[in-house]
Amino acid sequence: METITRDISYFDLKHLNRPRVIATAVIQSPNEVALVDPGPSSCLETLRASLADAGITIRDVQTLLLTHIHLDHAGAVGSLLQENPKIEVYVHERGAPHMIDPSKLLSSASRLYGDAMDRLWGPFLPVPESNIRLLRGGERLACGDRELTVAYTPGHASHHVSFFDRSSGVAFVGDVAGVRTGRAVFAMPPTPPPDIDIEAWRDSVEIIRKWQPATLFVTHFGAHEDPSAHLDALMVHLSAMKEMSRACIEKGGSESDQMSRFVDEMRIYIQKHVPDSESHLYGRAAPIDQCWLGLARYWRKRGVEGQR
Secondary structure (H helix, E strand, C coil): CEEEECCEEEEECCHHHCCCCCEEEEEEECCEEEEECCCCHHHHHHHHHHHHHCCCCHHHCCEEECCCCCHHHHCCHHHHHHHCCCCEEEEECCCHHHHHCCHHHHHHHHHHHHHHHHHHHCCCCCCCHHHEEEECCCCEEEECCEEEEEEECCCCCCCCEEEEECCCCEEEEECCCCECCCCCCCCECCCCCCCCCHHHHHHHHHHHHHHCCCEEEECCCEEECCHHHHHHHHHHHHHHHHHHHHHHHHCCCCHHHHHHHHHHHHHHHHHHHCCHHHHHHHHHHCCHHHHHHHHHHHHHCCCCCCCC
16 A cells, blocks of 8 residues: 555555556545545455555445546445445435446446456446435535545546545546556546547646645556646647547548557557556556547537548
């Protein structure tokens, strides 16, 4: 477990036995343990073991803070509630119905992952409505002996929120601050379907900037203490991916041709910004073909089509 600051730490869930793909944050207070983005249920064994190493059991966890409901962030919630029915789950109001009844979420995810669903994520069990605490953004949450500010931060997902602990300067920003799995200041925006909104994403980044955090905690991966440079890089790469995807569409060809073009160009783009030893980590945390699908959907909704 890596320490960020007093009583705030994180550990690697080692998704599919791979390091630096999914991190879970732990906020400890004298009378409370909160987890930020507990990850998928396929990583439950690692979650339990990592908590145990810190002297924590699932029974000690009172609060789950979800930045959003994607399977790699929130898939384990229902399973954790089975072990500890007293846990309170804080989630944006747009995501809450899918935690209570995940059938539509799972149907959508199955179209992306197919037969690999169970191996990648494990079961996504329903969460009792009585355990859900709805967020809209603007709330101040008591989390043990600290107060967390909540902001609605869509762009990556319409149900995305971020949490800021002003006392420590740590902002828990899920995926809205991108993927940064290596040491290089390369923050890559993950852009999976169905609701990528680049304009909203830019606005969300400005909200985070106004917090003036000392540290960004990103689920993929870990804590970064250069938030201004990190967010600057994110905006550069979001713009680059936006234009790259549009160009791939406008060149025409089949949808498969367009995707292949984008995937090839993105691999080259990533390799220009990070060492070869780290470039593969980005594709694990944010598969490039899924980034294409989200961006292609973004452009289709705006009437952009390829040559015929």
